[in-house]
Amino acid sequence: MTASATxxxxxxxxxxxxxxxxxxxxxxxxxxxxxxxxxxxxxxxGNGPLVxxxxxxxxxxxxxxxxxxxxxxxxxAAAVHSFNGNGELTGRAWIDESGSLSMPIALTNSHAVxxxxxxxxxxxxxxxxxxxxxxxxxxxxxxxxxxxxxxxGRHVRPEDAIAALDAATGGPIAEGSVGGGTGMNCYGFKGxxxxxxxxxxxxxxxYTVGAFIQANFGARDELVLGGIxxxxxxxxxxxxxxxxxxxxxxxxxRARGGMGSAIIVIATDAPLLPDQCAxxxxxxxxxxxxxxxxxSHFSGDIVxxxxxxxxxxxxxxxxxxxxxxxxxxxxxxxxxxxxDAFCTAVVEAVEESVWNALVAAQDMTGxxxxxxxxLPHDEIRAAVARLAR
Numbered sequence: 001m002t003a004s005a006t007x008x009x010x011x012x013x014x015x016x017x018x019x020x021x022x023x024x025x026x027x028x029x030x031x032x033x034x035x036x037x038x039x040x041x042x043x044x045x046g047n048g049p050l051v052x053x054x055x056x057x058x059x060x061x062x063x064x065x066x067x068x069x070x071x072x073x074x075x076x077a078a079a080v081h082s083f084n085g086n087g088e089l090t091g092r093a094w095i096d097e098s099g100s101l102s103m104p105i106a107l108t109n110s111h112a113v114x115x116x117x118x119x120x121x122x123x124x125x126x127x128x129x130x131x132x133x134x135x136x137x138x139x140x141x142x143x144x145x146x147x148x149x150x151x152x153g154r155h156v157r158p159e160d161a162i163a164a165l166d167a168a169t170g171g172p173i174a175e176g177s178v179g180g181g182t183g184m185n186c187y188g189f190k191g192x193x194x195x196x197x198x199x200x201x202x203x204x205x206x207y208t209v210g211a212f213i214q215a216n217f218g219a220r221d222e223l224v225l226g227g228i229x230x231x232x233x234x235x236x237x238x239x240x241x242x243x244x245x246x247x248x249x250x251x252x253x254r255a256r257g258g259m260g261s262a263i264i265v266i267a268t269d270a271p272l273l274p275d276q277c278a279x280x281x282x283x284x285x286x287x288x289x290x291x292x293x294x295x296s297h298f299s300g301d302i303v304x305x306x307x308x309x310x311x312x313x314x315x316x317x318x319x320x321x322x323x324x325x326x327x328x329x330x331x332x333x334x335x336x337x338x339x340d341a342f343c344t345a346v347v348e349a350v351e352e353s354v355w356n357a358l359v360a361a362q363d364m365t366g367x368x369x370x371x372x373x374x375l376p377h378d379e380i381r382a383a384v385a386r387l388a389r
Contacts, residue, residue, distance in 0.1 A: 032210055052152055109149060187231050288301065
């Protein structure tokens with residue numbers, strides 16, 4: 001089955017009473033940022049033994065359009081932070097150089113970066129030929145889904161990236177095992193895609209900070225909720241033989257329990273400088289840490305932060321002649337001394353995004369009958385009740 005719809009989410013972290021700080025936006029989603037759109041292409045087919053090139057397949061593509069479909073080619077202030085570099089995010093060199101991002105963002109599995117990159121190029125050329133006539137440096141991030149998916153089977157094709165981009169929309173979006181998060185695991189449970197948002201006041205204005213995570217990180221015994229060792233206590237996956245990251249025949253299995261990765265996208269409509277986006281990106285891993293991870297050497301955790309404000313002033317048009325007295329731009333930005341509220345919003349939104357990915361995910365069986373259990377909702381409710389007492 002291949003699907004590109006973005007249905008409304010199921011139960012979310014707040015529905016289970018998980019204590020979370022801050023004020024969420026109306027949808028508690030990265031799509032609360034005005035104009036931002038998200039689309040998924042989810043690819044699931046086959047069961048049983050792995051046959052390379054045939055399946056089983058548990059994978060997909062997530063597409064994020066910071067300024068929506070009509071805003072491709074208009075730069076956003078942007079920055080990238082690598083908490084641990086065992087991962088890939090294409091286009092980073094230009095983001096670092098220019099402090100800006102003007103292309104779609106796509107997330108997929110580790111071995112599908114190439115075809116997704118090709119698909120984004122093709123989509124931009126079809127929908128924005130004047131943009132593609134200059135140059136295209138799509139931003140494609142990845143995490144590894146090879147425990148559940150035939151990752152070497154070349155099942156993600158350029159047309160899947162195109163379908164995810166075509167499906168991009170605002171409004172509520174699905175979470176859990178959808179899009180690029182389809183085959184991912186988090187803390188030894190079924191993980192995937194998660195999102196959240198926070199409202200930040202600055203003077204008489206209010207801004208939105210949204211987060212999206214492709215969550216594929218953490219060892220089971222690291223997962224905590226308010227200090228309660230939720231992962232270690234869970235009855236859903238009580239043996240080493242059920243841990244998605246561990247090989248029971250490997251004596252080093254327990255030491256490798258934190259393997260995995262996360263790609264985080266932070267977006268805001270607050271006017272920020274590129275260096276301020278970098279400051280927000282550095283706070284993303286703190287939100288992950290609130291859920292328990294200590295950051296594995298084998299986990300590629302990369303954060304992209306962007307601001308959709310100041311569109312005209314960030315224009316990267318190619319000059320057609322010598323500079324004139326009118327060739328200046330002005331930027332309006334939040335003073336550094338008021339940035340703390342936005343940093344707090346990032347940490348809170350990323351933390352909630354992780355929980356939303358875990359809560360939305362359902363049990364999944366993949367290649368070679370590998371099983372990834374969902375984190376049981378009744379165990380979460382029991383932990384919340386214990387905290388209340």
